[in-house]
Amino acid sequence: RKEVEQDPGPFNVPEGATVAFNCTYSNSASQSFFWYRQDCRKEPKLLMSVYSSGNEDGRFTAQLNRASQYISLLIRDSKLSDSATYLCVVNLYTDKLIFGTGTRLQVFP
Amino acid sequence: GAGVSQSPSNKVTEKGKDVELRCDPISGHTALYWYRQRLGQGLEFLIYFQGNSAPDKSGLPSDRFSAERTGESVSTLTIQRTQQEDSAVYLCASSRNSQPLSGELFFGEGSRLTVL
Numbered sequence: 001r002k003e004v005e006q007d008p009g010p011f012n013v014p015e016g017a018t019v020a021f022n023c024t025y026s027n028s029a030s031q032s033f034f035w036y037r038q039d040c041r042k043e044p045k046l047l048m049s050v051y052s053s054g055n056e057d058g059r060f061t062a063q064l065n066r067a068s069q070y071i072s073l074l075i076r077d078s079k080l081s082d083s084a085t086y087l088c089v090v091n092l093y094t095d096k097l098i099f100g101t102g103t104r105l106q107v108f109p
Numbered sequence: 110g111a112g113v114s115q116s117p118s119n120k121v122t123e124k125g126k127d128v129e130l131r132c133d134p135i136s137g138h139t140a141l142y143w144y145r146q147r148l149g150q151g152l153e154f155l156i157y158f159q160g161n162s163a164p165d166k167s168g169l170p171s172d173r174f175s176a177e178r179t180g181e182s183v184s185t186l187t188i189q190r191t192q193q194e195d196s197a198v199y200l201c202a203s204s205r206n207s208q209p210l211s212g213e214l215f216f217g218e219g220s221r222l223t224v225l
Contacts, residue, residue, distance in 0.1 A: 043200060043216035044152065087151065096165055097214065099144070101151030 001026050004090050004100040012106045017078045021103045023088030024070045032091035033064055033071050037084045038102065044087055047073075078107045111135065113217035115201050121223045122191055130186045130220045134203030141184050142202045142214060143176060152200065158184060191224045198222070 006023045013019045025033075033050035048055065050062040050071050061074040075082055088100035114133040122128050134141050143155040154168040158178040169175070173191075178184040188195055198221050202214035 043218055044214075045216070046213045096154065096157065097142070098154060099152035 002100075003027060003092065003098045004088055006088050006100040006103045008101060008103060010104040010106050012108060013078050014108055015078055015080060017107075018074065018076045019078060019105065020072055020074045021086055021088075021105075022070050022072050023100055023103075024068075025088075025090045026069070027090075027092050028066075028069060030069075030090045030092055033062075034089040034091075034097075035060075035062060035071075035073050036087040036089055036099070038087055039084050044099075047086070075105075078105075080107050080109065083107045113201055113203055113215050115199075115217035115220050117220055118218065119221045119223075121225065123225050124193060125190050127187065127189045128191055128222060130188075130199050130201075130222070132184045132186070132201030132203075132217060134182065134184070134201070135215055136182075138203035138205055138215070139181065140204045141178060142204075143184070143186050144200045144202065145170075145197045146200060146219070147197045155186070155199075188222075191222075193224045196222055196224045 004025050011019055035047040036044040037047045038044040048057050048062055050064050052064055054063040059076045063072045083106050085102040085104045087102045090098050092098055116131045139160055142157040144152040145155055146152050156163055156166050156176050160181050161178050173189045176186045198219040200216055200219045202216040204214050
């Protein structure tokens with residue numbers, strides 16, 4: 001079983017739609033969780049951290065479910081500019097960040 | 110510059126040759142990471158440095174791969190006797206400190222390696 005698993009997609013949604021991605025992780029001792037965004041042929045960039053109580057940043061909401069070992073990312077009111085690959089990232093132990101393979105989102109007009 | 114700098118940006122080599130990839134992290138960042146990303150795939154962890162030491166080398170695919178970091182700055186990733194399966198983008202990232210783990214890695218634009 002992979003350490004971090006994501007549905008590769010693609011998710012094709014119209015502008016204005018709400019879309020959600022899940023990510024599961026295998027190691028229950030995982031400590032920290034993040035979502036990164038990677039545009040086509042570009043380097044990944046941090047989108048947001050994921051906190052136990054859930055957190056929101058504008059149109060983006062991240063949640064963590066430790067019991068079921070998954071994290072989620074919800075995007076409301078999708079924009080064309082949200083089209084990218086969203087990478088789930090888990091910190092297994094100090095300093096080692098494990099990236100999922102990513103979920104591709106395509107927002108169309 | 111202010112960001113992570115990698116060189117070369119593109120490298121085409123013949124099977125069996127050695128290659129050296131360089132990463133210049135953001136000044137003052139103590140942690141430095143190397144990842145590999147094959148076409149259409151996710152990021153594969155290779156190695157990370159805390160200062161000049163490498164606490165975790167578990168991701169290096171084989172003994173043909175090695176990395177070093179000197180002066181808590183520049184790092185080089187060396188691939189000996191390259192194989193076609195080594196073709197990928199090699200991404201370097203740095204972060205300010207390790208505790209608490211902020212999760213924010215600043216990536217370079219990568220070195221695209223093609224082994225013919």
